[in-house]
Amino acid sequence: MTLILHARSVEAVVESRLKEQGLSLRRFGLLGHLRATPGISFSDLARRAGIKVQSLQPIVQTLLDLGYVHTIGGVGQGRAAVLELTSTGSDALDRATEMVSEVDGELFADGEWKDLGDALVRLATTFQRDRRKTTD
Numbered sequence: 001m002t003l004i005l006h007a008r009s010v011e012a013v014v015e016s017r018l019k020e021q022g023l024s025l026r027r028f029g030l031l032g033h034l035r036a037t038p039g040i041s042f043s044d045l046a047r048r049a050g051i052k053v054q055s056l057q058p059i060v061q062t063l064l065d066l067g068y069v070h071t072i073g074g075v076g077q078g079r080a081a082v083l084e085l086t087s088t089g090s091d092a093l094d095r096a097t098e099m100v101s102e103v104d105g106e107l108f109a110d111g112e113w114k115d116l117g118d119a120l121v122r123l124a125t126t127f128q129r130d131r132r133k134t135t136d
Helices: 002-020 025-036 042-049 053-066 087-107 111-135
Strands: 069-074 079-085
Touching: 002 025, 002 087, 025 042, 025 053, 025 079, 025 087, 042 053, 042 079, 053 069, 053 087, 079 087, 087 111
Parallel strands: none
Antiparallel strands: 069 079
């Protein structure tokens, strides 16, 4: 329970700092997915984000309006639209990633909090590796 409560406070700090950059945690995550998989479809992006395509559409529209992403193809052209990160979006993602690293450094810099942060990174790495093994 302590970890859940601390995670919520960390999330609030990150959300606040992302908001200063015109992002949210959801948008930040989507930009990361778009960088990792250029040309991803709406449905695949929604699946990775754990939301429905209908919920994704207004978020993507905001990212389009900000110039962070652009679409290739589209409905009515015989294939579904796919999404790519723009250079503006890439720059925004770089700034946000740097900020998140700064928050990590501030919150998990010393003593037992550093030990906890290190352990969480190891767990996340193991989780990702194990997840890739089951999906390959």
